[in-house]
Amino acid sequence: MSAPSNNTAPVIRFSDVHKSFGEKKILAGFSMELEKGQTLAIMGPSGVGKSVTLKHAIGILTPDAGSVEVFGQEISKATRKELAEMRKRMGYVFQEGALINWLSVGDNVALPLRENTDLKEDEIRERVQRRLELVHIPDAWELMPSEISGGMKKRVGIARALITDPELILYDEPNAGLDPEIARSINALIRELQERLGVSSLVVEHRIDCIRTVADEVLFLDGGKAVVQAKPEEFFNSSHPRLARFFGKDSA
Ligand SMILES: Nc1ncnc2c1ncn2[C@@H]1O[C@H](COP(=O)(O)OP(=O)(O)O)[C@@H](O)[C@H]1O
Numbered sequence: 001m002s003a004p005s006n007n008t009a010p011v012i013r014f015s016d017v018h019k020s021f022g023e024k025k026i027l028a029g030f031s032m033e034l035e036k037g038q039t040l041a042i043m044g045p046s047g048v049g050k051s052v053t054l055k056h057a058i059g060i061l062t063p064d065a066g067s068v069e070v071f072g073q074e075i076s077k078a079t080r081k082e083l084a085e086m087r088k089r090m091g092y093v094f095q096e097g098a099l100i101n102w103l104s105v106g107d108n109v110a111l112p113l114r115e116n117t118d119l120k121e122d123e124i125r126e127r128v129q130r131r132l133e134l135v136h137i138p139d140a141w142e143l144m145p146s147e148i149s150g151g152m153k154k155r156v157g158i159a160r161a162l163i164t165d166p167e168l169i170l171y172d173e174p175n176a177g178l179d180p181e182i183a184r185s186i187n188a189l190i191r192e193l194q195e196r197l198g199v200s201s202l203v204v205e206h207r208i209d210c211i212r213t214v215a216d217e218v219l220f221l222d223g224g225k226a227v228v229q230a231k232p233e234e235f236f237n238s239s240h241p242r243l244a245r246f247f248g249k250d251s252a
């Protein structure tokens with residue numbers, strides 16, 4: 001199905017997606033939907049395919065079977081040009097921040113605009129400054145990545161993901177490597193961006209406090225499939241045996 005772009009379709013839809021690497025089956029009938037304005041968290045054991053799932057949503061990976069639709073369009077059927085247009089509508093926050101070490105904070109944030117748009121330098125500078133303000137680091141432009149903390153690198157990564165005004169943001173473990181206090185400030189920022197900008201988000205994370213702060217729903221990925229999907233209160237109180245085992249609450 002390669003439905004044309006429309007407003008009623010979910011922002012992301014995975015339908016019965018299968019993906020293997022060699023002999024290793026990672027996704028085996030994975031389905032999920034992300035509605036407009038919603039934040040869905042994906043949780044699951046390490047190595048289960050959470051990052052692989054995000055990479056399907058950006059079109060870095062394509063399914064062996066099944067389909068991945070983003071903005072109502074099947075991503076594996078998109079032309080290179082269509083894919084580039086789709087990617088302008090998405091922001092991706094990498095686990096390690098993925099800043100370029102020899103570029104200043106401001107130039108890192110400006111990169112997607114310099115690479116993908118014909119905007120004039122004045123306009124680029126103004127947009128970058130607004131994004132730095134949005135993530136609460138208004139004076140960081142001239143700093144180099146080696147001079148800033150892990151929490152600030154995350155903020156810069158988020159500012160860069162926001163620079164093209166995306167409708168959809170994908171976060172890969174936004175709390176990884178952060179102490180609890182800084183993690184809380186990042187989670188509050190993610191929530192604030194959802195509320196202020198109305199973006200849809202997919203958040204891969206295993207920190208419970210993060211999920212409680214940011215997620216409308218939580219999906220547990222295991223064995224290549226969505227095992228449970230529920231609102232956070234329901235999810236964390238669930239008596240589902242797989243979740244009980246994951247959280248160490250089983251009596252066995
Ligand atoms: N491009 C790739 N080529 C081969 N194997 C991969 C590739 N990407 C991921 N994998 C494998 O898929 C599995 C799931 O990876 P990943 O999605 O990164 O796990 P996680 O749930 O921890 O994010 C891992 O075993 C990983 O080694």
Ligand SMILES: [Mg+2]
Nearest residue numbers: 050051052172
């Ligand atoms: Mg991962």
